[in-house]
Amino acid sequence: MPGADSAPGTHEPIRTHTKGTRMRNMTEQQWRAFVTHGTRTGKLSTSRADGSPHVTPVWFLLDGDDIVLTTEKDGVKGRNLARDGRFALCVDEDRPPYAFVLLQGRATTSEDPDGMLRRGGLLGARYMGDDRAEEYAARNGGPGNLLVRGRIDRVIAFAGIAD
Numbered sequence: 001m002p003g004a005d006s007a008p009g010t011h012e013p014i015r016t017h018t019k020g021t022r023m024r025n026m027t028e029q030q031w032r033a034f035v036t037h038g039t040r041t042g043k044l045s046t047s048r049a050d051g052s053p054h055v056t057p058v059w060f061l062l063d064g065d066d067i068v069l070t071t072e073k074d075g076v077k078g079r080n081l082a083r084d085g086r087f088a089l090c091v092d093e094d095r096p097p098y099a100f101v102l103l104q105g106r107a108t109t110s111e112d113p114d115g116m117l118r119r120g121g122l123l124g125a126r127y128m129g130d131d132r133a134e135e136y137a138a139r140n141g142g143p144g145n146l147l148v149r150g151r152i153d154r155v156i157a158f159a160g161i162a163d
Contacts, residue, residue: 026157031101034157035091036062039127042103044069045088046080054080059127060089061119067103067150068119070140073111078146081107087150098161107150116141 026034035042044058054076061068067089071077081087085107092100110116117137124136 022160022163023158024160024163026099026101026159028155030159031155031157032062034093034099034159035101035103040091040093041127042067042089042091044077045090046077047084047086048076048080049083058089059123061122061126063149065152067105067107067148067152068123069148069150070116070120070123070145071148073109073144073146077148078109081148082109082146085109085150089150097159097163099157099159100161101155101157103150103152104154104156105150105152107148109146109148111145112147113141113143116145116147119147 034040041057042060043055044060045053045055048054056077058069058071058077071081073079073082087105087107089103090100091103092098120137120139120141121133123140124133128136
């Protein structure tokens, strides 16, 4: 698993942004904490059949070196990922000093109902609270849905963009 666009544990120097601001690469520990903090959503990019990008906000979990989410089998995300598993997921902080993590990799899809219910419950707990976790799992873990597991093979992560 790469760190912030580098090998795990590598601390890269501060980069100077084109406008003179100083951005800091996040370490692997920092980007993992960043993407799992609270209820940050991700912007998932997939490729349409014609090659054009499709970007949509998603709820997700970080499970080791994978991202996990659920989606509709016949929706644009589901069709795109079943056909071409390549993805990019951007998680950002939209307040100063700004930060972002971009996770890239290849996803697989599954219709395993037990896996969808289990992961759907964890997604529901993260984003809606423990009291609504089962509701989310039932709504998004049944027939017509997919469990998506994306293996992360590249990470680009910067903090302090506006510092």
